[in-house]
Amino acid sequence: xxxxxxxxxxxxxxxxxxxxxxxxxxxxxxxxxxxxxxxxxxxxxxxxxxxxxxxxxxxxxxxxxxxxxxxxxxxxxxxxxxxxxxxxxxxxxxxxxxxxxxxxxxxxxxxxxxxxxxxxxxxxxxxxxxxxxxxxxxxxxxxxxxxxxxxxxxxxxxxxxxxxxxxxxxxxxxxxxxxxxxxxxxxxxxxxxxxxxx
Amino acid sequence: xxxxxxxxxxxxxxxxxxxxxxxxxxxxxxxxxxxxxxxxxxxxxxxxxxxxxxxxxxxxxxxxxxxxxxxxxxxxxxxxxxxxxxxxxxxxxxxxxxxxxxxxxxxxxxxxxxxxxxxxxxxxxxxxxxxxxxxxxxxxxxxxxxxxxxxxxxxxxxxxxxxxxxxxxxxxxxxxxxxxxxxxxxxxxxxxxxxxxxxxxxxxxxxxxxxxxxxxxxxxxxxxxxxxxxxxxxxxxxxxxxxxxxxxxxxxx
Numbered sequence: 001x002x003x004x005x006x007x008x009x010x011x012x013x014x015x016x017x018x019x020x021x022x023x024x025x026x027x028x029x030x031x032x033x034x035x036x037x038x039x040x041x042x043x044x045x046x047x048x049x050x051x052x053x054x055x056x057x058x059x060x061x062x063x064x065x066x067x068x069x070x071x072x073x074x075x076x077x078x079x080x081x082x083x084x085x086x087x088x089x090x091x092x093x094x095x096x097x098x099x100x101x102x103x104x105x106x107x108x109x110x111x112x113x114x115x116x117x118x119x120x121x122x123x124x125x126x127x128x129x130x131x132x133x134x135x136x137x138x139x140x141x142x143x144x145x146x147x148x149x150x151x152x153x154x155x156x157x158x159x160x161x162x163x164x165x166x167x168x169x170x171x172x173x174x175x176x177x178x179x180x181x182x183x184x185x186x187x188x189x190x191x192x193x194x195x196x197x198x
Numbered sequence: 199x200x201x202x203x204x205x206x207x208x209x210x211x212x213x214x215x216x217x218x219x220x221x222x223x224x225x226x227x228x229x230x231x232x233x234x235x236x237x238x239x240x241x242x243x244x245x246x247x248x249x250x251x252x253x254x255x256x257x258x259x260x261x262x263x264x265x266x267x268x269x270x271x272x273x274x275x276x277x278x279x280x281x282x283x284x285x286x287x288x289x290x291x292x293x294x295x296x297x298x299x300x301x302x303x304x305x306x307x308x309x310x311x312x313x314x315x316x317x318x319x320x321x322x323x324x325x326x327x328x329x330x331x332x333x334x335x336x337x338x339x340x341x342x343x344x345x346x347x348x349x350x351x352x353x354x355x356x357x358x359x360x361x362x363x364x365x366x367x368x369x370x371x372x373x374x375x376x377x378x379x380x381x382x383x384x385x386x387x388x389x390x391x392x393x394x395x396x397x398x399x400x401x402x403x404x405x406x407x408x409x410x411x412x413x414x415x416x417x418x419x420x421x422x423x424x425x426x427x428x429x430x431x432x433x434x435x436x437x438x439x440x441x442x443x444x445x446x447x448x449x450x451x
């Protein structure tokens with residue numbers, strides 16, 4: 001599997017308003033920001049607001065200052081800006097003490113990629129195939145954790161397994177699924193003709 | 199001049215920076231999806247995640263798998279984890295569910311079964327119980343000889359229909375060792391206390407030993423080694439074991 005990383009050319013194209021690079025930038029970070037924000041914010045509208053504000057600030061700073069001193073750390077920069085936006089959001093909500101909203105139900109990932117993927121028959125078939133290959137008890141275990149959202153320790157105790165068993169089972173399923181996932185949606189880091197290959 | 203945009207790493211805030219091998223070895227993506235990370239570790243992993251395309255792809259694939267699996271799992275584990283009907287049913291569905299019980303497909307076999315049960319009870323069970331309660335009965339009588347009390351268990355044959363009657367001898371009492379009552383504890387072949395009973399001590403005018411019959415109904419019999427412990431209870435409730443009978447019961451039907 002070939003990976004691409006951010007570099008000076010990518011950041012330069014982004015600052016210059018290259019449409020393809022901008023689309024890639026937004027597409028790549030949208031899903032990561034959704035994954036990050038869904039554990040911290042309760043409403044999809046707030047998530048969307050924070051995401052858009054993050055992108056706006058990142059692009060604004062990059063254009064104003066002409067790039068990043070460490071362009072390969074563009075991802076970390078986006079994450080930092082997102083944290084700042086979150087802090088400001090919490091402060092405005094009177095909850096600036098923590099980034100975390102403990103005990104709140106986790107929102108389902110509902111980024112565009114997730115919806116597209118859910119619609120893809122091959123992806124669904126692959127997941128079904130992986131799930132059917134699992135022991136029925138393991139399927140029930142996954143259901144208890146991800147759907148019933150029961151306490152992990154209680155679930156492990158009930159099924160007579162430990163946390164490592166759960167992680168390894170998820171790791172194996174994810175590993176098997178990843179090949180099909182990349183085949184169907186492509187490598188998110190790939191930019192096509194303008195790929196900034198390292 | 200390129201911006202000296204300072205990327206505030208979490209190391210500056212006292213949080214350990216995470217590298218790729220550490221993230222892989224510690225299965226950070228799985229822990230993240232399972233929501234097992236502490237806030238600090240989650241921050242550190244996220245900082246790495248936004249910087250590492252490989253971990254980002256790994257997490258995206260994992261999150262996608264979980265999202266699709268959430269939709270698929272209820273269909274695959276429906277039998278094991280069907281939600282409680284009462285929680286999900288709507289009021290009109292509730293009515294339909296109740297009405298479904300009087301549909302011919304359910305009602306006819308259900309009523310036929312009910313009639314059979316009622317017929318059997320009225321024609322067989324109740325007359326049998328009535329006869330047992332109101333008519334004399336002949337029971338097999340199995341003597342528990344004193345010689346067998348502490349020796350080899352006595353073999354007794356009985357059947358479920360009649361049960362068995364066991365004679366128990368209460369010793370003659372002198373005024374010195376008089377008991378207020380006698381207690382009987384019957385232990386089944388598993389060693390569990392199957393029955394316990396108390397009888398008042400015979401009055402002083404009844405001299406000599408007293409003989410009782412312990413009738414055990416067939417329904418509570420099972421093949422195996424029983425024991426019957428007879429104790430005398432004093433005026434203040436203190437118990438003294440007087441006799442211990444052991445017998446091997448063999449059911450014929």
